[in-house]
Amino acid sequence: MxxxxxxxxxxxxxxxxxxxxxxxxxxxxxxxxxxxxxxxxxxxxxxxxxxxxxxxxxxxxxxxxxxxxxxxxxxxxxxxxxxxxxxxxxxxxxxxxxxxxxxxxxxxxxxxxxxxxxxxxxxxxxxxxxxxxxxxxxxxxxTAPVSDGLKLSPAQAEALRQVAQGDRLVRAAGILGITESALKARLRAAREALGAKTTSQAIQIALENALI
Missing domain, CATH: 3.30.450.80 (Transcription factor LuxR-like, autoinducer-binding domain)
Incomplete structure (x- = not known):
């Protein structure tokens, strides 16, 4: 190191x-x-x-x-x-x-x-x-950030990544090949994993920690 x-x-x-x-x-x-x-x-x-x-x-x-x-x-x-x-x-x-x-x-x-x-x-x-x-x-x-133990599953990371790129939930779900409710569940799980109150906050935390 x-x-x-x-x-x-x-x-x-x-x-x-x-x-x-x-x-x-x-x-x-x-x-x-x-x-x-x-x-x-x-x-x-x-x-x-x-x-x-x-x-x-x-x-x-x-x-x-x-x-x-x-x-x-x-x-x-x-x-x-x-x-x-x-x-x-x-x-x-x-x-x-x-x-x-x-x-x-x-x-x-x-x-x-x-x-x-x-x-x-x-x-x-x-x-x-x-x-x-x-x-x-x-x-x-x-200058890459260190995650300090924060983790996302591949599915959670991909869900945040699609939303971060500006896709609406319906489109993001279609790209991922899942239902909109399944996408919302992944985003909710990502928020919980990162201790974020909103999806926008979760995206920012994930970006700062190089998780997406």
């Missing part, structure tokens, strides 16, 4: 390597929960003026690279992201020196880890994009 201090030191080294490959800064969210703003580990080093604009205008909700990262895994250059950008987020970023960038995404839809990196002088190479994925996986591993 890695001691907490060793984990922190290793995480710092990984973040230093990410910073070295992103001279105009980076944005990282590890184990993103329901909604992009809910991440277990979060770090932003983009230029302050850009961050002020990005955060005050909630551009994360309109950022085409974030939409790309939540819909698939892997890595792509910002210029290759084929997502609508009606609010011209990438064009605005370029005005702050972030003319070139990459987006990397690893992990399941619920609990995904995302890394954006920027530079002003050139496009990222294929090797750098591969390296970004490896470093992001390292961050996800080093």
């Amino acid at each position: 890695i001691a907490q201090g060793e984990t922190s030191a290793e995480l710092s080294r990984v973040l230093e390597r990410i910073a070295a490959m992103a001279p105009k800064g980076f944005g990282l969210g590890a184990h993103v929960g329901i909604g992009v703003g809910l991440a277990r580990f979060f770090r932003m080093t983009y230029p302050k003026r850009w961050l002020d604009i990005y955060q005050s205008h909630s551009l994360v909700l309109m950022d085409p690279t974030i939409c790309w990262a939540m819909s698939q895994t892997g890595a792509a250059r910002w210029s290759e992201v084929e997502m609508p950008d009606p609010f011209k987020v990438l064009q605005k970023a370029a005005l702050h020196g972030m003319r070139y960038g990459l987006i990397a995404s690893v992990g399941p839809v619920v609990g995904r880890s995302i890394l954006g990196a920027a530079r002003s002088d050139r496009e990222f190479t294929a090797a750098e994009m591969s390296q970004a994925c490896v470093l992001l996986e390292d961050v996800a591993r080093l």
Whole structure:
């Protein structure tokens, strides 16, 4: 088992390597929960003026690279992201020196880890994009929560996972091949196992403890 201090030191080294490959800064969210703003580990080093604009205008909700990262895994250059950008987020970023960038995404839809990196002088190479994925996986591993004895059965975990992805109970039950009443029973059992009062709370606890 890695001691907490060793984990922190290793995480710092990984973040230093990410910073070295992103001279105009980076944005990282590890184990993103329901909604992009809910991440277990979060770090932003983009230029302050850009961050002020990005955060005050909630551009994360309109950022085409974030939409790309939540819909698939892997890595792509910002210029290759084929997502609508009606609010011209990438064009605005370029005005702050972030003319070139990459987006990397690893992990399941619920609990995904995302890394954006920027530079002003050139496009990222294929090797750098591969390296970004490896470093992001390292961050996800080093920031993964410990369950502290909390457990879910496979059926309970799958029930929570389907609901966490936004499926209505009827649809979720259909996907799982069970009745709606059976799904409700599994969700109730999951709440009891996690000591949660609501299904939403159970989902959050399960996400925080890497149970789904």
